[in-house]
Amino acid sequence: METSQRIKKMSEPALLKYYALVDSVQKKGKKVYFLNIGQPDIQTPKGFLERVNCLNEKVLSYQAPEGIIPLREAACGYYGRLGLNYLIEDLLVTSGGSEALLFTFIGICNPGDEILVAEPLYSIYKEMAAATDVKLVGFKTYAEDGFALPDISIIEAAITPKTRGILMTNPGNPTGKVFTAKEIGVYIDLALKHDLYLISDEVYREFVYKDQAYLSPAQYPEMSQNFILIDSISKRYSACGVRIGLIVSKNKVLMKQLKKLCQMRLAVSTVDQLGAVSLFELDQHFFDDTLKEYTHRREIVNTALQEIPGVICKEPKGAFYFMVKLPIKNACHFIEWMITDFEYKGETVLLSPANDFYLNPDDGADEVRIACVLNGEEMRIAMEILKRGLAAYGCAFPEACK
Amino acid sequence: METSQRIKKMSEPALLKYYALVDSVQKKGKKVYFLNIGQPDIQTPKGFLERVNCLNEKVLSYQAPEGIIPLREAACGYYGRLGLNYLIEDLLVTSGGSEALLFTFIGICNPGDEILVAEPLYSIYKEMAAATDVKLVGFKTYAEDGFALPDISIIEAAITPKTRGILMTNPGNPTGKVFTAKEIGVYIDLALKHDLYLISDEVYREFVYKDQAYLSPAQYPEMSQNFILIDSISKRYSACGVRIGLIVSKNKVLMKQLKKLCQMRLAVSTVDQLGAVSLFELDQHFFDDTLKEYTHRREIVNTALQEIPGVICKEPKGAFYFMVKLPIKNACHFIEWMITDFEYKGETVLLSPANDFYLNPDDGADEVRIACVLNGEEMRIAMEILKRGLAAYGCAFPEACK
Numbered sequence: 001m002e003t004s005q006r007i008k009k010m011s012e013p014a015l016l017k018y019y020a021l022v023d024s025v026q027k028k029g030k031k032v033y034f035l036n037i038g039q040p041d042i043q044t045p046k047g048f049l050e051r052v053n054c055l056n057e058k059v060l061s062y063q064a065p066e067g068i069i070p071l072r073e074a075a076c077g078y079y080g081r082l083g084l085n086y087l088i089e090d091l092l093v094t095s096g097g098s099e100a101l102l103f104t105f106i107g108i109c110n111p112g113d114e115i116l117v118a119e120p121l122y123s124i125y126k127e128m129a130a131a132t133d134v135k136l137v138g139f140k141t142y143a144e145d146g147f148a149l150p151d152i153s154i155i156e157a158a159i160t161p162k163t164r165g166i167l168m169t170n171p172g173n174p175t176g177k178v179f180t181a182k183e184i185g186v187y188i189d190l191a192l193k194h195d196l197y198l199i200s201d202e203v204y205r206e207f208v209y210k211d212q213a214y215l216s217p218a219q220y221p222e223m224s225q226n227f228i229l230i231d232s233i234s235k236r237y238s239a240c241g242v243r244i245g246l247i248v249s250k251n252k253v254l255m256k257q258l259k260k261l262c263q264m265r266l267a268v269s270t271v272d273q274l275g276a277v278s279l280f281e282l283d284q285h286f287f288d289d290t291l292k293e294y295t296h297r298r299e300i301v302n303t304a305l306q307e308i309p310g311v312i313c314k315e316p317k318g319a320f321y322f323m324v325k326l327p328i329k330n331a332c333h334f335i336e337w338m339i340t341d342f343e344y345k346g347e348t349v350l351l352s353p354a355n356d357f358y359l360n361p362d363d364g365a366d367e368v369r370i371a372c373v374l375n376g377e378e379m380r381i382a383m384e385i386l387k388r389g390l391a392a393y394g395c396a397f398p399e400a401c402k
Numbered sequence: 403m404e405t406s407q408r409i410k411k412m413s414e415p416a417l418l419k420y421y422a423l424v425d426s427v428q429k430k431g432k433k434v435y436f437l438n439i440g441q442p443d444i445q446t447p448k449g450f451l452e453r454v455n456c457l458n459e460k461v462l463s464y465q466a467p468e469g470i471i472p473l474r475e476a477a478c479g480y481y482g483r484l485g486l487n488y489l490i491e492d493l494l495v496t497s498g499g500s501e502a503l504l505f506t507f508i509g510i511c512n513p514g515d516e517i518l519v520a521e522p523l524y525s526i527y528k529e530m531a532a533a534t535d536v537k538l539v540g541f542k543t544y545a546e547d548g549f550a551l552p553d554i555s556i557i558e559a560a561i562t563p564k565t566r567g568i569l570m571t572n573p574g575n576p577t578g579k580v581f582t583a584k585e586i587g588v589y590i591d592l593a594l595k596h597d598l599y600l601i602s603d604e605v606y607r608e609f610v611y612k613d614q615a616y617l618s619p620a621q622y623p624e625m626s627q628n629f630i631l632i633d634s635i636s637k638r639y640s641a642c643g644v645r646i647g648l649i650v651s652k653n654k655v656l657m658k659q660l661k662k663l664c665q666m667r668l669a670v671s672t673v674d675q676l677g678a679v680s681l682f683e684l685d686q687h688f689f690d691d692t693l694k695e696y697t698h699r700r701e702i703v704n705t706a707l708q709e710i711p712g713v714i715c716k717e718p719k720g721a722f723y724f725m726v727k728l729p730i731k732n733a734c735h736f737i738e739w740m741i742t743d744f745e746y747k748g749e750t751v752l753l754s755p756a757n758d759f760y761l762n763p764d765d766g767a768d769e770v771r772i773a774c775v776l777n778g779e780e781m782r783i784a785m786e787i788l789k790r791g792l793a794a795y796g797c798a799f800p801e802a803c804k
Contacts (some may be wrong), residue, residue: 001599001627002566003659007509010662044462052673053455060446060643062439062636095497095645098667105531108408111513127666131508133535164404197403225403234464241462241672243497257405260412264529265500269641269671271454311623 002144008129013123014332014356020349021339031347032339033382035370038173038321042238042290047278052271058272065262067093071273075231076281077245081284082205084218091249091260095268097203097232097245098124103227103261105132105302107254108164108197115199116158116166116264118149119362120323120357122173122201137163138359143367146314147177159331165197165228166190170216171204173359174323174369176316178212187215192224197254198223203245204319206287209295212317219268224250234321237279238290243269245278294320297372297379302385308390310402322370323354326390327402331355331368334393334400341396342389349382349389366402415525416734416758417612423741424752433749434741435784437772438663440723444692449680454673462672467664469648470497476682477633477648483686484607484621492652494660499605499634499647500526505663506630506649507534509656510599511566516761517601518560519569520551522576522725522759522766524603527569534689539565539760545727546767548716549579549709554588561592567599567630568592572618573606576725576759576771578718580614583774590619593628597640599656600625605634606646606721609687611697614719633796639681640692645671646678696722699774699781706785712804724772725756728792729804733757733770736795736802743798744791751784751791768804 015036020033058190066072072088079086094100109115116124119138129136137158139149150157153168168187171178179187191198198217217223229248234240249255252271301322302315310327328334332353342348354367368387372379394401424434468474474490481488496502511517513535519527521540531538539560543549551557557568570589573580576607581589593600600619610616619625631650637640651657702719703724711731730736733755740750756769772788774781796803 001597001653001656003656004512004515004566006512007659007662010659010666012662014667039461039463039563041461043460048462049457049459055449055451055454057451057643058445059443060440060450060641061441062642095501095671096667096669099497103666107405110406110408111535113406124666124668127662131666133513133665163407195403233522240463240464241459241669243669243671249404254403254405257409260409260414260529263415264412264533265498265504265572266526266528267498267643267645267672269497269645270671271677272671275673 006130006133010127014353018335018350021336025339030343031348033347033349033374033385035373036350036352038235038371038373039240040235040238040373040374041295041319044239045237045279045282047282048242048275051278053218055271055274057270062267063270063273064102066259067091067268068273071244071280074277077281081367086248090248090255092247092255092262093273094206094245094262095199095245095269096234096243097230098128098200098395100230100232100245100247101125101128101201103130103258104199104230105129105134105262107258112162113164114160116155116163118168119359120174120354120367122169123356125167126359129387135162136359141175141177141324143177143314146317147172147175148324149179149183149186152190155186155190158299159194163194163196165199167199167201167203171208171318173204173319174321174352174354176319176321176323178208178317179215184215184217188220192222198225199228199230200224201230203230203235205400207291207294207320208271208318209298211289211377225293225369226251228254233276233279236374237282238386239276239279242272242276244272272345291301294372296376300380301370301372301383304380306388308387310330320372322372323367324370325367328366328390328393329400329402335368337393338389342392344385344388347381349385356387408532408535412529414572416755420646420737420741423738427741431748432745435749435751435776435780436751437775437784438754440637440773440775441642442617442637442640442722442775443777444695446641447639447681447684447688450641450677450682451646452594453680454677457673457676459672465668465675467669467670468661469493469670470675472679473682476558476679480682480729482533488650490769492650492657494649494657494664495675496647496664497602498636498645499632500650501528502632502634502647503527503530503603505660506601506632506662507531507536511536514564515566516564517567517569518557518565518781520549521761522756524571525613525758526573526726526762528654532659540763543577545716545725549574549577549725551585551588552583554592557588557592558574561596565596565598567601569603571603572757572769573610573720575606575721576754576756578721578723580610580719581617583617586617586619590625598628599630600628601630601632603632605632605637607682608638608697609693609722610720611693611700628653630656635678635681639684641678641681644674644678646674669726672696696774698738698778702778704784706782706789710789722774724770724774725769727769730768730792730795731802731804737770737774739795740791744794746787746790749783749787751787
């Protein structure tokens with residue numbers, strides 16, 4: 001029995017292979033700091049379960065395919081507070097940001113069509129593209145200059161007759177990059193000039209540190225027909241297990257088409273939708289408090305990383321990741337060695353290898369992603385472990401170091 | 403800005419066009435019995451919300467992509483009570499049966515590959531196929547003989563080198579058909595002979611009336627590598643708004659591939675999964691009570707339909723739909739007329755036109771689907787309205803009748 005080519009092209013998450021190793025060392029008493037996945041430790045606002053606990057529905061029935069009105073109204077209220085004027089008909093509720101992206105890929109691309117994206121990129125984009133027969137075409141950005149966009153000519157050279165859209169992640173995962181007005185201008189110019197959709201994945205919108213402003217193509221009226229916003233409550237409200245995302249666009253023709261995909265899967269979870277209304281109603285204080293915590297962690301991690309010899313990393317401007325170039329040749333080997341062979345006071349760290357964040361798995365061999373998903377003190381200890389691990393690795397494998 | 407060909411090929415649900423009409427007549431005081439959609443009125447078991455209300459999670463985090471272990475264990479327990487021996491590694495939890503089907507289509511078909519299916523078919527299969535560039539190839543079954551499978555040679559003639567699977571719905575929506583041992587044997591023979599997947603959508607499994615036994619290819623060990631079970635809690639537990647479905651198969655290679663699609667969308671709703679554990683734990687009494695109610699409705703509707711001159715319909719053996727041939731030429735016109743022009747004691751009914759359940763929209767012009775989703779007394783009144791409506795329509799449009 002054969003399976004399809006498209007599913008064979010998909011990859012298993014790179015991290016899976018480490019979990020068996022982690023299990024075995026944990027059983028031997030080694031403590032592992034998990035800095036590998038973007039599952040925040042911040043408490044989910046209590047309003048969610050409180051709202052859910054008030055439910056008294058006799059029948060938990062299908063809701064409207066495009067999402068319940070109270071949730072879309074609450075989301076519009078949230079966008080309004082950001083200065084974005086969206087109406088409920090501009091919103092489709094999806095089962096997480098993942099479904100929003102999946103539907104967008106299906107809706108704008110035929111098999112073989114292309115979407116342009118900066119590398120390093122969120123690894124799951126590759127799986128979405130494989131599943132929907134879309135070809136991702138990448139252009140590189142680099143740790144050395146904080147993952148700044150390259151010159152417009154470099155991006156433009158990657159556009160072909162099959163290009164249907166540009167996908168930007170703002171703030172970036174894994175890069176922590178927050179695009180400047182000039183960089184957003186580059187994306188907008190290209191989209192308008194070449195008649196492309198500009199898809200902006202802004203699930204980390206509320207994680208922009210004080211040294212930079214949040215900007216979005218959503219703020220440019222001339223983009224109304226080209227722009228698609230991908231959103232999710234997962235990170236913003238520390239509610240990853242509540243599967244609520246959004247596709248947002250002023251392009252009525254596109255939205256009418258995308259709604260057919262919502263109808264195809266009937267509805268999004270009733271309970272998740274009703275509970276999520278309470279999250280969109282939270283005011284700025286919630287974000288301020290959360291950002292304060294992540295700012296603290298960023299400072300700790302950045303200070304620690306800058307002190308490690310040979311590490312290349314600019315302080316991220318947004319999200320809660322550090323994409324770090326290490327003075328080694330093979331991050332996968334280093335990560336595995338850290339689990340199996342290294343410990344400092346009986347503890348070690350699990351990092352993400354960066355090759356998963358590139359279209360070509362040979363790229364990013366000397367990079368790792370660090371997720372700031374533990375509290376400040378734990379992050380401090382984890383960075384100390386990383387520093388000592390790198391030194392020990394350098395002694396053990398001088399030929400594997402730079 | 404163009405959208406994709408695949409999304410343009412998708413259709414909007416046929417019923418949408420009637421809702422505006424229904425709205426306008428409801429505002430004028432006409433009562434409408436909605437027999438058009440499969441949203442049961444049966445109470446969702448209280449255990450779901452009770453379980454959810456006990457939740458005390460600090461962080462609602464991502465769960466395992468393949469579904470939480472307690473839910474898969476509870477589902478295995480349910481299958482065990484049916485005599486089906488599945489292990490948790492044979493199960494992938496999905497966001498409703500829809501996602502289970504979508505992933506299966508992506509996982510076994512390349513763009514352009516074919517899946518064989520009996521017509522009339524569940525209309526959303528067509529949208530899934532369009533979205534995933536799969537071609538559905540149909541073979542006809544007929545109201546006159548209760549939608550029995552045609553001779554094996556007719557089905558076999560539709561198999562091409564591009565055929566990847568056969569999709570059966572058992573019990574059938576919209577047909578109410580429950581396959582006999584002989585018919586299941588036909589499907590199994592074809593799947594084994596031509597090396598095809600046999601996908602069985604069994605979301606109505608617990609709605610099999612006493613005059614027939616439930617049988618499934620799952621009961622045939624020789625099918626272990628070819629068989630894929632699609633399941634959902636929506637209808638079975640009257641929990642359509644709880645988005646929990648399952649892909650079940652003993653084919654480990656296939657399941658390893660399909661798991662990548664689960665990883666792509668990260669997780670299914672935490673709350674829905676935890677609550678659904680309580681549903682799978684319900685014993686046979688719940689199904690017995692529900693079936694008793696639907697048996698009552700089936701009797702009322704069947705008795706009423708058999709008394710209407712010119713109606714062709716065998717009593718369905720399963721599910722809660724009647725697929726009915728009416729003595730008219732254009733069911734769409736009749737349904738619309740029933741809403742806008744007809745009333746009996748200030749009331750009317752909304753039915754589903756059957757052309758939505760065929761691959762060629764010209765088919766099924768004289769058929770409608772009736773969903774038994776109201777209580778017995780309401781179903782009795784609705785059938786009376788239908789009977790009187792047909793008579794009045796015959797007088798108003800003799801040329802549109804047979």
